[in-house]
Structures are given as structure tokens and as C-alpha cells.
Amino acid sequence: xxxxxxxxxELHDATAQTPQLSHAxxxxxxxxxxxxxxxxxxxxxxxxxxxxxxxxxGFVMSMISDVFLTERNFFNITRNFAxxxxxxxxxxxxxxxxGIDLSVGSLMGLSGIVTGMVMxxxxxxxxGFLACMATAAVVGLINGVxxxxxxxxxxxxxxxxxxxxxxxxxxxxxxxxxxxFGPDQDLxxxxxxxSVFGVPNPLWVxxxxxxxxxxxxxxxxxxxxxxxxxxxxxxxxxxxxxVERITVSVYMVSSLCAGLAAFLMVGWxxxxxxxxxxTYELNxxxxxxxxxxxxxxxxxxxxxxxxxxxxxxLIRNSLLLAGIDALWQQFxxxxxxxxxxxxxxxxxxxxx
Amino acid sequence: xxxxALDAITKSFGAIxxxxxxxxxxxxxxxxxxxxxxxxxxxxxxxxxAGNFPPTAGAIRIEGREVEFHxxxxxxxAGIEIVYQDLALCDNLTAGANVFLGRELKKKxxxxxxxxxxxxxxxxxxxxxxxxxxxxxxDLVRQMSGGQRQAVAIARTRLSDxxxxxxxxxxxxxxxxxxxxxxxxxxxxxxxxxAVILVSHRMPDVFEVCDRVAVLxxxxxxxxxxxxxxxxxEVTGLITGAIASA
Numbered sequence: 001x002x003x004x005x006x007x008x009x010e011l012h013d014a015t016a017q018t019p020q021l022s023h024a025x026x027x028x029x030x031x032x033x034x035x036x037x038x039x040x041x042x043x044x045x046x047x048x049x050x051x052x053x054x055x056x057x058g059f060v061m062s063m064i065s066d067v068f069l070t071e072r073n074f075f076n077i078t079r080n081f082a083x084x085x086x087x088x089x090x091x092x093x094x095x096x097x098x099g100i101d102l103s104v105g106s107l108m109g110l111s112g113i114v115t116g117m118v119m120x121x122x123x124x125x126x127x128g129f130l131a132c133m134a135t136a137a138v139v140g141l142i143n144g145v146x147x148x149x150x151x152x153x154x155x156x157x158x159x160x161x162x163x164x165x166x167x168x169x170x171x172x173x174x175x176x177x178x179x180x181f182g183p184d185q186d187l188x189x190x191x192x193x194x195s196v197f198g199v200p201n202p203l204w205v206x207x208x209x210x211x212x213x214x215x216x217x218x219x220x221x222x223x224x225x226x227x228x229x230x231x232x233x234x235x236x237x238x239x240x241x242x243v244e245r246i247t248v249s250v251y252m253v254s255s256l257c258a259g260l261a262a263f264l265m266v267g268w269x270x271x272x273x274x275x276x277x278x279t280y281e282l283n284x285x286x287x288x289x290x291x292x293x294x295x296x297x298x299x300x301x302x303x304x305x306x307x308x309x310x311x312x313x314l315i316r317n318s319l320l321l322a323g324i325d326a327l328w329q330q331f332x333x334x335x336x337x338x339x340x341x342x343x344x345x346x347x348x349x350x351x352x
Numbered sequence: 353x354x355x356x357a358l359d360a361i362t363k364s365f366g367a368i369x370x371x372x373x374x375x376x377x378x379x380x381x382x383x384x385x386x387x388x389x390x391x392x393x394x395x396x397x398x399x400x401x402a403g404n405f406p407p408t409a410g411a412i413r414i415e416g417r418e419v420e421f422h423x424x425x426x427x428x429x430a431g432i433e434i435v436y437q438d439l440a441l442c443d444n445l446t447a448g449a450n451v452f453l454g455r456e457l458k459k460k461x462x463x464x465x466x467x468x469x470x471x472x473x474x475x476x477x478x479x480x481x482x483x484x485x486x487x488x489x490x491d492l493v494r495q496m497s498g499g500q501r502q503a504v505a506i507a508r509t510r511l512s513d514x515x516x517x518x519x520x521x522x523x524x525x526x527x528x529x530x531x532x533x534x535x536x537x538x539x540x541x542x543x544x545x546x547a548v549i550l551v552s553h554r555m556p557d558v559f560e561v562c563d564r565v566a567v568l569x570x571x572x573x574x575x576x577x578x579x580x581x582x583x584x585x586e587v588t589g590l591i592t593g594a595i596a597s598a
Binding site for chain 1: 440442443445454455456458465
């Protein structure tokens with residue numbers, strides 16, 4: 001067997017067990033990996049390299065387009081990716097447990113319609129918001145219970161929920177658009193569509209949530225346990241971690257992020273149909289993966305979600321400004337997705 | 353009074369009798385080797401003591417008191433820690449994080465509680481040096497050798513200051529040099545007053561660190577002898593059935 005087709009683990013074991021290699025040599029190799037400055041450890045993360053790509057694309061675009069660096073264009077880019085970024089934060093948590101949540105797009109449609117119907121009926125914005133989040137929480141709870149307690153495959157459960165949530169959105173909305181949001185219509189549209197200090201409100205929400213998730217992944221027991229479950233669920237269970245309960249909560253977090261994104265997006269659009277969020281699940285998963293989430297689980301970066309979402313929106317915007325046919329959009333998003341994962345694999349082979 | 357006494361432990365899985373009337377006594381600071389061929393019932397017995405599942409019949413007594421374990425945490429609370437054969441570590445976390453997994457140390461600011469990484473790394477480092485292991489708390493487990501992984505799994509058992517440590521084939525999957533390291537770790541446990549049950553296939557390991565050896569064959573105990581009063585040849589005979597019992 002040559003070195004190239006062996007997994008890093010096999011390679012490592014081979015090294016660790018080769019008698020010719022002295023203790024000192026092994027220790028040296030471990031030490032050199034460990035003692036890294038903050039910058040060096042940042043260099044090893046996927047979000048860092050995606051950020052470099054964003055800056056590079058931004059630099060090129062500012063050369064070839066007069067419009068790119070305008071305030072208006074930036075406003076559009078940042079608002080557009082905020083919704084995906086918010087959902088990708090939740091998706092990253094799910095992917096960290098080696099799961100997947102395909103239902104987020106349909107859930108946007110359902111919770112958006114529920115928000116619209118509650119507000120249209122004359123209830124204020126707070127009942128509308130609570131109904132939106134409660135809908136999301138229930139969907140996440142169902143996903144989580146089926147996956148954690150009945151041990152069903154996340155792909156299948158959330159694929160089923162993708163179909164069911166969309167269908168229920170169609171049924172309850174009677175397939176009609178809602179554009180009347182009752183007494184709090186203005187406030188509702190301001191929250192989703194306007195800005196504070198020149199920054200779109202959804203981007204504020206994304207920024208706050210990103211910092212919150214950063215704290216959660218770094219300093220909370222819940223975050224630590226989610227990462228542990230992604231690394232080795234069996235070991236986590238034996239260590240006394242309530243694996244099932246934590247898994248349910250992870251799917252609820254993903255759903256709640258989708259519900260929040262729906263609330264903001266409906267406010268921005270000023271209307272909602274049951275088609276809201278259709279196929280968004282794919283963009284959200286792509287943003288998470290570009291941002292460094294590993295489908296094998298155990299890896300999560302809070303900053304990966306917004307950075308991945310930003311890259312995707314930047315590609316869309318750049319193609320538009322560069323005058324390239326919009327039909328090419330999905331091609332480039334797909335290309336970057338594959339390149340991002342390829343890059344990560346190459347780095348891991350070199351680094352371990 | 354003995355530290356732990358197993359009293360006529362029987363376990364059946366449907367029609368299969370995995371264990372039949374096993375008695376086993378272990379004293380403080382004593383290391384007992386548990387040997388037997390594949391399917392003899394060693395793992396089943398360990399899992400019962402570790403609280404993975406209850407016995408069909410029989411009793412477990414800790415310091416004379418009868419206990420019932422419904423899940424692994426119950427056994428841990430009673431002072432029994434287990435080092436699993438696959439070590440049950442999370443590769444994607446640091447050694448320190450693994451030691452404290454499920455028992456994280458936290459700091460408090462007002463109503464907020466957050467992980468105290470500094471204290472956990474420091475304490476884990478102290479545990480590793482107590483074990484005379486060169487494992488570094490901030491290294492990822494993924495990057496570690498088999499011996500270092502064992503040290504992490506063993507260090508974890510010492511957080512609760514257990515009375516009894518169960519070790520399931522700790523030397524099965526590691527290189528010769530690392531075996532010596534792990535055996536030294538087991539001796540350290542004994543020296544600090546911990547009782548150890550060592551499940552192993554490897555005769556030299558059992559004869560090096562254990563005070564006694566118990567042999568299981570087809571779910572029954574066929575021997576329970578002091579190491580000084582037996583020989584590897586006799587134990588081999590007991591395991592294979594060439595010697596009926598002793």
C-alpha cells in the first residue's frame with residue numbers, strides 16, 4: 001500500500017508504531033503542530049480561506065465594475081445573504097452532529113404563511129412572531145424525535161418533512177398570497193426590509209446570532225456536547241451526555257433559525273406565498289459546507305456560516321455585474337462548493 | 353469487607369446462557385485478571401458491572417451494600433469507572449476535553465455559566481503527569497498514539513476518584529512499546545489504592561500486573577487463583593478446557 005491511498009488515521013498509526021522513530025521525533029512532530037499562533041491556527045480553517053476568496057473576488061470586481069463598490073450594491077449583497085447566513089448557522093449545528101436538515105426551505109414557507117395568517121387576522125407583530133417560532137419549534141421537535149429516539153436517518157426524516165411542511169403551507173394558505181399584515185404591517189416591513197446605521201436589519205440579526213453561536217461553540221456545555229456527539233456519539237453517550245435530548249435540540253435550533261429567517265424575509269418582501277423558501281435548503285447546506293462544516297460531523301465554525309453564505313451571494317452578484325448570463329449562476333455556486341470541499345481534503349492530507 | 357462482591361451473577365439472552373452463577377470478590381488495591389476465550393462471558397460480566405445492562409439474577413455488592421445499576425452513570429456514582437476497549441474517545445476534541453467530557457468544569461459570571469478551559473487543561477495536565485504520561489492536554493486525540501489515548505481514557509476515570517477501575521483489553525490494539533506504558537499506568541492505579549479488573553487475552557500482561565486471575569469458560573468461572581499459585585501453562589489449560597477446573 002502506498003501512502004497516497006491510506007487514510008490519515010492509518011498513516012498516523014503507521015508512524016506511531018514504527019520502531020525506528022524515536023519518542024523525541026514523534027514528540028517533535030506533535031509539538032510543532034500544537035504550538036501555533038492565533039494566525040497559524042486561523043490559516044488552517046476553512047472559513048479563513050473562503051474569506052480570502054471573498055476578498056480576492058471583491059478586489060477583481062472593484063476593478064472591472066463601477067457599480068460593485070457602491071453603497072447600494074453592498075446593501076443588496078449583505079441583505080441577501082443574511083437570510084441564508086442565519087439558516088446556515090442552524091444547519092451547521094445539525095451538520096456538526098453528522099446529520100442534515102432538508103426541511104428548512106419548506107419550513108420557511110410554512111412558518112412564513114403562519115406568520116402572515118396570524119397578523120392578517122389582526123393580531124399584532126408579537127403574536128405573529130411567536131406563532132412563527134412556535135411552528136418552527138414544533139417542526140424541529142418532530143424531526144429531532146424521529147431522528148434521535150426512533151433512530152431514523154436524518155436525510156429521510158427531513159426529506160419527508162420537506163414535503164409535508166410545504167403541503168401544509170399550501171393547505172392552510174389555501175394557495176393564496178398574503179400581503180395584508182394587520183395593524184403592525186409597517187413595523188413588520190421595517191424589521192425585515194429597512195436598516196439601522198446603514199446596515200440592513202437582517203444583517204444585524206445575523207451578526208448578533210453569529211457572535212452568540214461563536215460563544216456557544218466555544219464556551220457552552222451544549223456546544224461542547226454537540227461537537228462531541230458529532231465526533232463519536234457512542235463515546236458521548238458513555239460519558240453520560242444525554243445524546244438524544246441534545247440531538248433533538250439541535251434540530252430545533254436549525255428549525256428556529258429557519259423560522260427567524262422566514263419572519264425577516266416576509267417582512268422584506270411585504271408579502272408571502274406558500275412557495276417561500278423553495279429549494280433554499282440546498283443553498284443553506286452549500287453555504288454551511290463552503291463555510292467549513294464537514295458532513296462527517298464533529299466540525300463547526302460559527303463564522304463559517306455567514307462567510308459561506310456571503311461567498312455564494314458574492315458569486316451571484318459578481319456574475320450579474322460582469323454581465324455573465326444569470327443561467328450560469330448555479331454552475332458557479334456548485335463549482336465553488338466542490339472546490340471548497342476539495343481544498344479542505346487537500347489541506348487535511350497535508351496537515352496531519 | 354470486600355470492595356466489590358459479585359454474588360451468583362447470571363445473565364441470559366433469550367435461550368443463551370451467557371453467564372451462570374458467577375461469584376467474584378475483589379479487595380481494595382487489588383488487581384484481578386479476568387481471562388477466557390472469545391465468548392466465555394468476560395465482556396458480558398464487565399458490562400453488567402459497568403451498568404450497561406442488569407443481570408438476569410444475582411447481586412452486586414459494593415462495600416457490603418447491594419446496588420442496582422440501570423445505566424452506566426449509576427455504576428460511576430457507585431465508584432466504578434470503566435475504560436472501554438475502543439476507549440470511547442472523541443477524536444475531534446482535545447485530550448483535556450475528553451477527560452472532562454460530560455463533567456465539564458464551569459465558571460460563573462452572574463447567571464451565566466461557561467466552560468473553564470484553563471482549569472480543565474490544568475487539571476488534565478496534572479492527571480497526565482500523575483500517570484507519568486507525556487500526553488499533552490491541548491493535543492487533539494486524533495493526533496495521539498495508542499498509549500497516549502489509553503492515558504486519556506485512564507485519566508478520565510480518576511476525576512471521580514473511583515474505587516474500582518475496569519479495563520477491557522487495554523493492550524489489545526497497541527504496539528509493544530506502548531504496552532509497557534499502559535501496564536505502568538495500571539500499576540500506578542494499584543499503587544494509589546484503586547482496585548482494577550483487567551480483561552485481557554495477553555497472558556504476560558496479566559502475570560505482570562495482577563494479584564489474582566479468574567478464568568471464565570462458557571459462562572462459568574472455572575478458576576480463581578493467586579498469581580503466585582498458578583502458571584501461564586495452567587491458565588492456558590483452564591481457558592481452553594484442557595484442565596477442567598482448579
